[in-house]
Amino acid sequence: MGVESFAVRVSPERAQPGSKKHKTVSLPEELIQEEILPRLPITSLVRxxxxxxxxxCLFSDPRFVKxxxxxxxxxxxxCLVVHKSNHIAILSRYGEKFVLRxxxxxxxxxxxxxxxxxxxEVLSIWNPATRQSMEFHxxxxxYGCLKRxxxxxxxxxxxxxxxxxxxxxxxxxxxxxxxxxxSGTWTYHEFDHHDYEIIISKFEDSFTPTTMVKDSPYWTCSTIVSSRKDKINLSLVALKFDATSNEFKLLPDFSSDFSCEKTFKVLNMKGLLSFMAYELCPVRKLEVYSLDEENGCGGxxxxxxxxxxxxxEFRRFRLLQQGFKNGDEIVIYDNAEIYRYNHKMGTFECIxxxxxxxxxxxxxxxxxLVSLQGMTSIYSKNQTPPVGQHSTTPLRLIDSLRDHLPF
Incomplete structure (x- = not known):
């Protein structure tokens, strides 16, 4: 019996000789919902x-989703979700699963x-697996200027x-x-003077988050400590948004002697907030640090x-991207190709x-299977959602975003 079959046909114990009658016995609903359905892949549950x-209703229940x-x-x-210059894609270790132009x-x-x-001015929350999204402004x-x-x-x-x-x-x-x-509402906050002075003292290295760890966004910030003709010393720090307290927090500085011959980035490695520093010359090594006992600002x-x-082939590490959550692979972009590097095996594999x-x-x-109130299909009413991988352009999602482009 296949995993997508929920009924079996059996012959009754007291069937008359020569009789071709069969009785259809359905599996208990509790067994189906508690033991069978949770084990099926998302693609099956969507159908x-x-x-x-x-x-x-069951598939939207938070207990079932968990x-x-x-x-x-x-x-x-x-997986990884990556934004390339012309599309957004979901990547596994072995290939590309979905592309959104x-x-x-x-x-x-x-x-x-x-x-x-x-x-x-439009933001969209999109679930690629369930093919649903919701938009808000x-x-x-x-006269304000959006910073991040x-x-x-x-x-x-x-x-x-x-x-x-x-x-x-x-x-x-x-x-x-x-x-x-x-709640579908915005709440407004102002940085107090002390936090404002600390945050503006750091250079904003990125508008969008550099990485996300444990469902929290982090930005890489830096400030020049000292500068000479042949060397620049930087103080590096990660800025975090804590969704529970609704606060921005600066994490402990990662201070080191970073010359112009080093590349650095804050990443998610194995579910940990990690800092990577790659020295181009002369030793060409990659150092990985993690933040222990992170408990807010200053801890x-x-x-x-x-x-x-x-x-x-050290130049590949100039474009460090991310790490898979459950492994030791580091994802690297090089010459229009995406690689994963396994430091234990010392091997590069192209995705x-x-x-x-x-x-x-x-x-x-x-x-x-997470779904939020207000989410609807990313396909317009005159579109038939494809079976399996997305092969039809999600017109409703794209139109809702494209109609509000600033050009």
Whole structure:
């Protein structure tokens, strides 16, 4: 019996000799819902939503979604969502699973299978697995200037949030606003003077988050400590948005002697906030550090996880991107190709990809059945959603974003 069959045909024990009658015996509904359905892949459950209303409601139940995630093979669902120059793709270790053509929008982040996209004044929360999305607008900023946008998950209130940070040219102060997907409203906050002075003292190295760890966005910031003709010393730090407290927090500085011959980046490695420093000359080694006992602003210590190298093909590490959550592979972009490097094996393996382009953003991604109130199909009414992989352009999602482009 296949995993998608939920009834068996058996002959009754007291059937008359020569009789061809059979009795259809259905499996108990409790067994189906508790033991069979949670073990099926997401692609099957998306199709089974059309079986009956009770199953459709079941697949949206948070308890079932959590149970389904626990039953799935972590390696099979350990993916990345990447924004290349012309499309957004879901990547596994072995290939590209889905491509969404880009029309000028940016990837903001990914949490629990949900992906946040921004296009002009419109933000979209999209689930590539269930093929649903919801859209909302940025709040009026007046004469303000948008500085950064992040996406996170509040584990306490079970709420997904989008945070924006902006300068007010009218009041000469720095504000931030937080959107709650549960309530559908924005709340407004102002940095106090002390936090404002600390944050503006750091260079903003990225508009979108550099990485996401445990469903929280992090930005890489740096400031020049000293500078000489042949060397620049930097103080590096990660800025975090805590969705539970609705606060931006600066984590402990990672201070080191970084010359012009070093490349560095804050990444997610094996589910840990990690800092990578690659020395181009002369030893060509890659050092990986993680933040221990991170408990908010001013807490925690950076500790070295490992160091490996030297490498002959060292230039690939100029474009470090991300690490898979459940492994030791580091994802690298080089010459229009995407590689994963396994430091234990010392090997490079190319990830097959269609139309590779320069990678702009990259986050860890775990497909899930998570659905939010207000989400609808990414396909328009006159479209038939494809079976299996996405092969039809999601017109409703693209149109809702493209209609609000700033050009």
């Amino acid at each position: 089974f939503k059309l079986v009956c209303k009770s199953w459709r 149970q389904h995630n626990n039953y799935q093979n972590p390696d099979d669902n350990d 880009s029309y000028g929008y940016r990837l903001i982040g990914s949490a629990n299978g949900l992906v946040c996209i921004r296009s002009g 940025l709040p009026p900023l007046g 946008v992040g996406f996170g998950f509040d584990h306490v209130s079970n709420d997904y949030k989008v945070a924006i940070c902006y300068n007010s040219l009218e009041f000469l102060r720095v504000f931030y606003a937080v959107y709650s997907c549960r 925690g210590v950076w500790s070295k996880m490992y160091c490996f190298g030297p490498f002959e 097959p990809s269609t139309a590779p382009r320069f990678i702009l953003d990259c986050f860890t991604h775990t497909p899930s």
